[in-house]
Amino acid sequence: MISEKMQKALNGQINAEIFSSYLYLSMAAYLESQNWSGMAAWMKTQSGEEYGHAMKIYGYLNEVDGTVVLEAIEKPQTNWKTPQQVFEEAHKHELHITKKINDLVALAIEEKDYATNLFLNWFVTEQVEEVATITRINNKFNLIGDNKTSLFLLDRELGMRAAK
């Protein structure tokens, strides 16, 4: 049986993942409004993945006879200055999520909850991948600078993700 403390922390992570989904959807809406449709598609796909993360934890809590308790979702930011700023913020957000996952792992170890620790391994790996992906995108933005043609090419490249 999962401890109250661990259960509460995992419910908190469900909230954080749904907020991530909401934030990326808000970023998609902003990008869409600025006609960066490829980048918007990338963010929409990311938003869907985040919802999937929340549901993974939802499933796990039920499996270990815990209770899912949903809390209110914070309103996400709705406006940014440039597409580059959107991806920079997404990078910052993923670093924040990585810290939250690491805290969950630390708690699972402290609680001697080895099953939850094992479950969380997937998230540890996922965070490494997500931070690396967004870092690569930000590196491209830095290389491109204000070159409009290259920005359109990047928009097209990012739009391919949704098509996969």
Ligand code: OFO
């Ligand atoms: Fe972006 O990995 Fe979940 O939050």
